[in-house]
Amino acid sequence: MLIRERMESTSFSSSERTIVEFILEQKEKIRDMTTKEIAAATFTSPSTLIRIAHKMNYQGWAELKEAFLKEEDYLSSHFCDIDANIPFSQEDSCYTIASKLLTLKKEALDDTFKLIDHVALHYAIRMLDQADFISVFGVSNNGLIIQEFKHNMRRIGKMVEIVNLQGELVYTAGSLPPNSCAVIVSYSGETPVYHNILDVLKENQIPVLGITSIGDNTVSKGSDIVLRLCTREKLYSKIGTFCTDASIEYLLDVLYAGVFALHYEKNYRNKTESSARIEKGRFSNVQLMKEENGP
Template sequence: MLIRERMQATHFSSAEQQLVDDILQHNQVLQELTVQQIAQRNFVHPSTLIRVAKKLGFSGWVELKEAFAKEEQYLTGHFQEIDANLPFAPTDGITTIAQKLTRLEQSTLEDTLSLVHHDELNTAKQLLLAADQIKVFGSNANRLISQDFLLKMNRIGKMTSQATPGEAAYESLNMPPKSCAILISYTGENQELRQIAKLLQQEQIPFIAITSIGDNEIARRATCRLNMTTRERLYSKIGNFSINTSVTYLLNLLYCCVFSEHYQANLAHLIKTGALIDKRPSTVAIMEEPPLSDIQIQDSFLPN
């Protein structure tokens, strides 16, 4: 749930409600004012600001003020020229549809990148590097998206699997101590994944939540979180275009972070195994592989 939504759903006293209404209507103005100035503006005691912040789950006014400013900045940034739910109109021709879909993909990537925070990403990287086993949990659509991530991770020796539909909760309880999970949920309130998050936390298995912005149960239980773009409604839309693009990007980002830790060794391993296994012919010059002797990698990783 977004902070704005929590403000609208929370019960406040009349004085507190007056302050909340002012925050919702004049957030940019209030960002520049001190606690005393905001209190005077709303004819309330400064302690009212602290009470409102705590009712919304924050330690104090400054934390609420900063979090709300970041949320509003995100919601008003990007996606100004494209609708994530209805990216094209019924009167658009196929060329226009192609152009608008490209614009949607670009906006989604920029939007997702704006939500990536160094410390959270680094924590996720370290969890994956330390894990002997990685398991991905998600809904039907997210299971399909994560297939490519599983393939890439396994090819560099990071044993990654996907939870079995109907058995996911049982599998979460059977994960070995030195393992890590990834939970993918747009709402963060999927009933099955909420149960899995609780079980993983109970068993002290660290997990990464890939979820929307705002507060949700899966994010609260996660060891760290990566936020996906949060622009789509649940079902009144043409398709999950921005969600799918955002999840794919974040999984690719995780893979790249893991890959980069042993860059030369991983690259050499991929080239070695590819040279031994991939015998596909090609009639297009750009696809042709150069002789192994021309590839600048560590000699010790080349096939004999």
């Protein structure tokens, strides 16, 4: 749930509600306003802002204000000229559709990059590197997107399994060996089975990386580390999951590249040697694609 949505649904007193409505109306304009100025504009007191922050589970007004403005900055940036849910119309030519999807994918990647918390990313990469076994949970088409991540990680010697059958999710979570870690990929973060999975993982002291949308949800609240996905698409009313898929693929590529870079020379050697063995006999007549020692 977004901060603005929590503000709208939380129970406040009349004076608190007055300030909340002022904040939701003014949005980014409160950036340079002090508590005294907001209180004066709403005929309330500065202490009321502190009470609002506490009801929203923040330590103080400064923390709530920073989080609110960060969320508003994100929601008001990018995707001004294209609808992530309906990026093209039936009148568009094939070339126009191609152009619009290109723009959409670029926006999604830029969006995702700006959401990356470099501290969270650092710890996520370290967690994956130190784990002997990585279990990635993703249902529906997320389970298909994760396949490339599994393929890349296994090429550098990391044991990765994908769990996408809902009947197996909780069982797998409860049977992970010691020194494992879990990655949960969920756009909404509210797939019902994840409640049970997170409880089991926590009970077994398995660290969890959550890859999910912005705002509070089951996955983000239950994970040890969280990376955020581009959050522009509705759950159902859309032509396709173009933005979400691009965002997931990008973050998984970043994680793989990060783990690769920690042991660069070793991983590069293993990757190229294993690929040469597996793809023996593969060739190309295009000079640009030819290997130095190949045919």
